[in-house]
Amino acid sequence: MVDIASGSAAPARIPATGGASRDAAALHRAIFIGLAALLVVAPFALYPVFLMKVMCFALFAVAFNLLLGYGGLLSFGHAAYFGMASYAAAYAAKVWGFTPELAILLGTFVGGLLGLVFGALAIRRQGIYFSMITLALAQMAFFFCLQAPFTGGEDGIQGVPRGKLFGLIDLSDDRALYVFVAIVFLGALALVYRIIHSPFGQALKAIRDNEPRAISLGYRASQYKLAVFVLSASLAGLAGATKAFVFQLATLTDVHWSMSGEVVLMTLVGGMGTIFGPLVGALVTVTMQNYLAQFGAWVTIIQGVVFVVCVLLFRQGVVGLIAKFIRKPL
Amino acid sequence: MxxxxxxxxxxxxxxxxxxxxxxxxxxxxxxxxxxxxxxxxxxxxxxxxxxxxxxxxxxxxxxxxxxxxxxxxxxxxxxxxxxxxxxxxxxxxxxxxxxxxxxxVFPNLTVKENVRIALQRRIRGSSLDFWRSESVLHALDQDALALVEDVGLSAYAEHLAVELSYGRKRALEIATTLALKPxxxxxxxxxxxxxxxxxxxxxxxxxxxxxxxxxxxxxxxxxxxxxxxxxxxxxxxxxxxxxxxxxxxxxxxxxxxxxxxxxxx
The missing domain is CATH 3.40.50.300 (P-loop containing nucleotide triphosphate hydrolases)
Incomplete structure (x- = not known):
């Protein structure tokens, strides 16, 4: 945790061997295809709503991991982008009658815009101070949502109509919505993969590893940090907006600081700085919440224990550990 | 110049x-x-x-x-x-x-990637366009490897910089600096x-x-x-x-x- 607090996040270190990058790319492609196949068969065995919840949180964690794992920036306020986007999409769909895709686009935009403002303020400081600024700003966003009339206060925005996608496909059917969410999820995952492997992503990793050195090579580091912050907030917004349609609900839970904490947990359990770690982390966390629900308040304690054990036993997370074992980045 | x-x-x-x-x-x-x-x-x-x-x-x-x-x-x-x-x-x-x-050095990048970071600003797409494929970077590999060879690190080109000895890290740093043609x-x-x-x-x-x-x-x-x-x-x-x-x-x-x-x- 000290590493994270100092802002110099050290992701799973994978020893590379000759020609490794091409091997790794082939492996990643295979995992992508496997994942898509899994999403096709999964609804026959599990509740679609549960799967959609996992996908929304996985996307949220992927967005967060882009910032933490590849940008080296620990935001403690990602619930703000997730929750505000959720409110924006729910309100647009319910009150203005937006179609789902437009409402989700609006939510994504709101997340990104908020990320631009908050990010521009936060990246002026580093390490723990950066995290504290993001937390403070997110708390302000929470109290705004608590007080603002359009959010419905403690009740939230309920009964959000799922509507018709492009005005054609009725999403009130869980299966139709499932297909839509799966496409959004896979598309966003592919986009993040591309970002990580773009020239921009390379420069970002360099800045994460050694910011002064990157600056001395002529990189304007703060532009890169702000850009990744906005990308991460937009994708968190995409996740939150999509979630509003899955549950037909936007509430204060989505903007609460505990949501910011949960996404940190998912990312660390799965493995920060890995591509597939956040997916595993989200699956583990959401599964625990759903299937351990009968234990009531104990879920939080069980989660806490899992988190502590995880950090003590394998700091690189589940996927980070596997990646180290097979000596390939995942 | x-x-x-x-x-x-x-x-x-x-x-x-x-x-x-x-x-x-x-x-x-x-x-x-x-x-x-x-x-x-x-x-x-x-x-x-x-x-x-x-x-x-x-x-x-x-x-x-x-x-x-x-x-x-x-x-x-x-x-x-x-x-x-x-x-x-x-x-x-x-x-x-x-x-x-x-x-x-950039510890979690390979030796080749370390040098390429310096070369990267030469190409279009070195800026913030995050949607570009990394394949544009492969065009720089040859130049990067030449610089790596220049400081005697060819054998380590695909190793992560964190694994290098202190002296080799300094050599890598010099190669990276020279890539900018300062x-x-x-x-x-x-x-x-x-x-x-x-x-x-x-x-x-x-x-x-x-x-x-x-x-x-x-x-x-x-x-x-x-x-x-x-x-x-x-x-x-x-x-x-x-x-x-x-x-x-x-x-x-x-x-x-x-x-x-x-x-x-």
Whole structure:
């Protein structure tokens, strides 16, 4: 945790061997295809709503991991982008009658815009101070949502109509919505993969590893940090907006600081700085919440224990550990 | 960059026109004056060393010249251009590139990728366009590998930088710096923490890369300074004590008293 607090996040270190990058790319492609196949068969065995919840949180964690794992920036306020986007999409769909895709686009935009403002303020400081600024700003966003009339206060925005996608496909059917969410999820995952492997992503990793050195090579580091912050907030917004349609609900839970904490947990359990770690982390966390629900308040304690054990036993997370074992980045 | 050497001479000790110049450079930290009124002129094609006892203000001076610190007073000119208020990344883009005291590599990137980061700014798509494929980077691989070979690291091209020994990290750092094709290098204690073998190898490397370039270095190892530098500036208590070639400064009684003498006392 000290590493994270100092802002110099050290992701799973994978020893590379000759020609490794091409091997790794082939492996990643295979995992992508496997994942898509899994999403096709999964609804026959599990509740679609549960799967959609996992996908929304996985996307949220992927967005967060882009910032933490590849940008080296620990935001403690990602619930703000997730929750505000959720409110924006729910309100647009319910009150203005937006179609789902437009409402989700609006939510994504709101997340990104908020990320631009908050990010521009936060990246002026580093390490723990950066995290504290993001937390403070997110708390302000929470109290705004608590007080603002359009959010419905403690009740939230309920009964959000799922509507018709492009005005054609009725999403009130869980299966139709499932297909839509799966496409959004896979598309966003592919986009993040591309970002990580773009020239921009390379420069970002360099800045994460050694910011002064990157600056001395002529990189304007703060532009890169702000850009990744906005990308991460937009994708968190995409996740939150999509979630509003899955549950037909936007509430204060989505903007609460505990949501910011949960996404940190998912990312660390799965493995920060890995591509597939956040997916595993989200699956583990959401599964625990759903299937351990009968234990009531104990879920939080069980989660806490899992988190502590995880950090003590394998700091690189589940996927980070596997990646180290097979000596390939995942 | 065409070289203009109005006063070119065989030894190169006098050098060409002034490339980097500081006038009245000062820096105060909360009332403490770390550097005060330093004048410095580095001429084209020379290796200029900045030496001085501990706490003399060498590193502060160095950070001021590379813009990692903002001076409280004075002017810095690079190739006749006032860079006093410029940002460090922009100074680097002008061809004035620094190294760091502790080896500055990107630990979680491979050796090849480390060098490629420096080359990357050459291509379009080096900026913020995050949607571009990494395949545009493969076009730079050959140049990157050539630079890696140049410093004798070919066998480690696909290794992560974190796995390299200290001396090899420094070599990688030099390869990365050279990838920018800088006109001027500022080296912050290039021999710090090195064993004898590494020192000789690095000294030879510096001598080699100094061809067609200007170098300013901060260095503690006096034998390295004596053998490499054309000109030496001695700092003490934030001020210039003496300047000249090694023979001149090493016989200056004030320098002996403040620097070398302190060691003999």
């Amino acid at each position: 065409p070289e203009i050497r109005p006063t070119d001479d065989a030894t190169g000790s006098a050098g060409g026109e002034i490339v980097l110049q500081a006038e009245g450079l000062s820096k105060n930290f909360a009332g403490f004056s770390a550097v005060s009124g330093v004048d410095l002129a580095v001429r084209r094609g020379t290796i200029h060393a900045l030496i001085g006892p501990n706490g003399a203000g060498k590193t502060t001076c160095f950070n001021l010249l590379t813009k990692f610190l903002t001076p409280t007073g004075g002017v810095i000119r690079y190739m006749g251009r006032d860079i006093t208020r410029m940002k460090p990344a922009d100074v680097a883009r002008l061809g004035l590139v620094r190294s760091f005291q502790i080896s500055a 006109d001027m290098l500022l080296l912050d204690e290039p021999m710090a923490g090195m064993g004898h073998e590494d020192i000789d190898r690095t000294a030879a490397l510096i001598k080699r890369v100094s061809r067609n370039r200007t170098i300013l270095m901060v260095e503690h190892n006096l034998s390295v300074v004596a053998s490499l530098s054309d000109r030496i500036t001695v700092l003490a208590r934030g001020q210039v004590l003496s300047e000249g070639d090694y023979a001149t400064v090493s016989t200056n009684p004030r320098v002996i008293e403040a620097y070398i003498g302190a060691g003999h006392a």
